[in-house]
Amino acid sequence: MLLSLALVLLVSLAASRAMKDAETLQSEMFPPTHPNCTQSLTDYLLLRQELQLSKMAAAEEERTQLTRENLQVLTQVRDTLSQVSEALTQRNQASGRSAAETRRTCDPPFSSVGDSCLLLNLRLKEDWASARQFCVGKGADLARFSDAAGYAAILDYINKINSQDEMTDVWVGGTDEALEGTWLWVTGELMPQGPPFWGSSDGYKAAPDGGSSQNCAGLYKRDNYYLHDFRCNGAAAPLCQK
The missing domain is CATH 3.10.100.10 (Mannose-Binding Protein A, subunit A)
Structure with missing residues (x-):
């Protein structure tokens, strides 16, 4: 009778220890979720979005600068063409005056x-x-x-x-x-x-x-x-x- 009671006690102790070991193993394999995990993911996504927006802003600024430079070049070309056109007009007018001035006055019968x-x-x-x-x-x-x-x-x-x-x-x-x-x-x-x-x-x-x-x-x-x-x-x- 005493032997049977001792055997039951040993079995109970072994079962209790096995349950504790299983709980320990589970806690090691599947650690509990950190209370700030969701907040960390949100911060990561926001940071990534902010970096993407920064890149887009930098690209837009670069395009704007290139547009300004192209506009300056086109303005210079326009001004140069205007100057050339004006110079040609003045030269043609001067040539016309020169031709009129060089036309000889001829005495009859010439x-x-x-x-x-x-x-x-x-x-x-x-x-x-x-x-x-x-x-x-x-x-x-x-x-x-x-x-x-x-x-x-x-x-x-x-x-x-x-x-x-x-x-x-x-x-x-x-x-x-x-x-x-x-x-x-x-x-x-x-x-x-x-x-x-x-x-x-x-x-x-x-x-x-x-x-x-x-x-x-x-x-x-x-x-x-x-x-x-x-x-x-x-x-x-x-x-x-x-």
């Missing part, structure tokens, strides 16, 4: 054409040398031009003078007598070559094409006053220039 004075005598038809002497007697020389604008001005003048459309060729101050194939103005300057200055007699072979037999330059009426090489003893009207 007419003002560009920056020179021209005289075309359609009634006088002589050889090249005599035509040149006629111009020299007027204080001028046979006409010349250096570019398409000067050539066009001369053509316009001739067509106005030759209003009756007479089939009269016109002498100008060009020759290759000194060196065959090297066409020079009476001033010693090289004459312009090729189109739109020199014409063609047959529509294919471009003037000058007369070789050593045609050494004086004139404007050929049948070819709309394009340049051609003529025989120097031929007859044409002198176009004088001074």
Whole structure:
């Protein structure tokens, strides 16, 4: 009887100890929730949100600064373009005034054409040398031009003078007598070559094409006053220039 009671007591003690050991193990494996755990998580999330907002604010400030810089560059470009435009306008105005100021006043029978004075005598038809002497007697020389604008001005003048459309060729101050194939103005300057200055007699072979037999330059009426090489003893009207 006493033995049975002792055995029951031992079993009870063992069971009680086992329960305490189990409670200890559970507390070690699953520690109790900290009372401030929820607050710590909220603070973390708020801090993260604050950092994100700070980054966004910094990026927005950077974009704003870049926009300001671009605006400054565009303003400088606008101001520069305005200055260039104003300078070009002033230069064009000055050029226009200069052109008007350089237009010569010509005494009759000469007419003002560009920056020179021209005289075309359609009634006088002589050889090249005599035509040149006629111009020299007027204080001028046979006409010349250096570019398409000067050539066009001369053509316009001739067509106005030759209003009756007479089939009269016109002498100008060009020759290759000194060196065959090297066409020079009476001033010693090289004459312009090729189109739109020199014409063609047959529509294919471009003037000058007369070789050593045609050494004086004139404007050929049948070819709309394009340049051609003529025989120097031929007859044409002198176009004088001074």
